[in-house]
Amino acid sequence: MPPRRRALLAGAALLGLGGCAALQTDALTRAPPAGLAPRIELTATPFFPQTAYHCGPAALATVLAALGLPADPALLGEQVFLPARAGTLQIEMIAGARRQGAVATRLPGTLEALLRELQAGHAPVVLLNLGLGWAPVWHYAVPVGYDLGRGEMLLRSGRTERAVFSLSAFERTWVRAGAWAFVATRPGDWPATATEDAVVEAAVGVERSAAPAVAVLVYRSALARHPGRASLQIGLGNTLHAAGDRLGAAAAFEAAAQAHPDSVPAWLNLASTLAELGRPSEALAAAREAERHAAGGPWARAAADLLARLQSP
Incomplete structure (x- = not known):
């Protein structure tokens, strides 16, 4: 997949993706890193079912509402959704979070970083490619938990409040989209894994x-x-x-x-x-x-x- 490709489908965007990270699911489930809880679920995370092409605004509203910040998906859609592209660019997701008063910080492109953020109480926004490398279907979602014993990732995704992905399937779809993720925090707070x-x-x-x-x-x-x-x-x-x-x-x-x-x-x-x-x-x-x-x-x-x-x- 070309690293600068900007195709948009299913209400999400690909922008300037780097190299893909190696899959880590097997190692994480076989021998979890020290200090990583076996299971986490942020059950209080809000849910905003997406409307057509608006998975970006819905995911953004989810993480902003979790911080108690303004989180109307329709209004956010007016700010970040690009009708000509039927989707939302990653740079607009970051900017949209900042406009609402959040600090938006990119995460390392590793599955362990996502799990450690969830353990720290931070629900990240991720970009997934639910299609294939040659036929991408871009989609924003918000992981809200994981279960290493069952090998599962839990997400607020699309119109499903508690979508269950196998960790391996989640990681593959995430890596196919460039392993892109960010965490929104209140000013003064930072993601646990931010470089x-x-x-x-x-x-x-x-x-x-x-x-x-x-x-x-x-x-x-x-x-x-x-x-x-x-x-x-x-x-x-x-x-x-x-x-x-x-x-x-x-x-x-x-x-x-x-x-x-x-x-x-x-x-x-x-x-x-x-x-x-x-x-x-x-x-x-x-x-x-x-x-x-x-x-x-x-x-x-x-x-x-x-x-x-x-x-x-």
């Missing part, structure tokens, strides 16, 4: 779509999970600045610059913020550091321009 890069991507997505105060909360929680990540420190500074907290922003940029002295954006942002705070000598020193570390690279012009502005009478 550092996925957390950064989700935080940046919140910064672009939510109020600065919400983005500050998300960046602080992301830094608590992954301390010292330059992009998270700079993102925190940007959102504090947008929220009007210039002192906090300067502290965040300074922390990023000290921890990552070759980060020209950290020095640039620090210099600009210090200038706004009326601390010209400190701003000039930061701008000089930016110019020194830019060293003819892509930030060299910006660093030179800022230094010139700060040096002008």
Whole structure:
């Protein structure tokens, strides 16, 4: 299946899929990983039966309602459903969750990650290919439980409130769709299995779509999970600045610059913020550091321009 194919059928979409993961069902049922419960079912997860082509909005409503966020499938359909394609692209599913106030984070493409999220109380959204590689039928669903002893996955799917798939059949249909999944959480919470890069991507997505105060909360929680990540420190500074907290922003940029002295954006942002705070000598020193570390690279012009502005009478 071409990795960039964008065919849509049965109300779901394929977008930029990567390589398929190896099937793990046999290993998971034969020798479950340490700490993984043998059976989980999130029985309180809401159910929204889909209408024609609207499995995407129905799945999105399911996970948003579980968080107590706005979850009207019809209204969500107006936001994420693409009539010309008779379906919903994955990027629209992520954006739709963020528009309603959730943090949408991609999961690793492993069956174990899905099971561990369910154990943590998170019902993920998954994309399945219920057809064949050469005749795909794309479908969004929400796993709500599993039973390793019986080899079953339980889902809110289509018009069925408790669809039972064998784990092997579920995994094959999921892998055929690129092993794509995400978890929606409230700001400040994160999926149990989210990678550092996925957390950064989700935080940046919140910064672009939510109020600065919400983005500050998300960046602080992301830094608590992954301390010292330059992009998270700079993102925190940007959102504090947008929220009007210039002192906090300067502290965040300074922390990023000290921890990552070759980060020209950290020095640039620090210099600009210090200038706004009326601390010209400190701003000039930061701008000089930016110019020194830019060293003819892509930030060299910006660093030179800022230094010139700060040096002008």
